[in-house]
Amino acid sequence: MDKLKVTYEVMLGLAAEMVWDECIRKHRREELYKGIDSALANGDKMAFTELTDELKSLE
Incomplete structure (x- = not known):
């Protein structure tokens, strides 16, 4: 049961x-x-060019 709790906590953290x-x-x-x-x-x-380049890399 402890192993399941640890797994659950890790998943919540992720x-x-x-x-x-x-x-x-x-x-x-x-x-x-x-x-x-x-x-x-x-x-x-x-x-404009710098900001649009950053926006492209973000998406």
């Missing part, structure tokens, strides 16, 4: 880590979209 990673990725994606919008509004081609 699930929590997956949720946390997805939250961080979603937050970064939102920041990138805001930065891309700002770069477009300001005509900053370099920032």
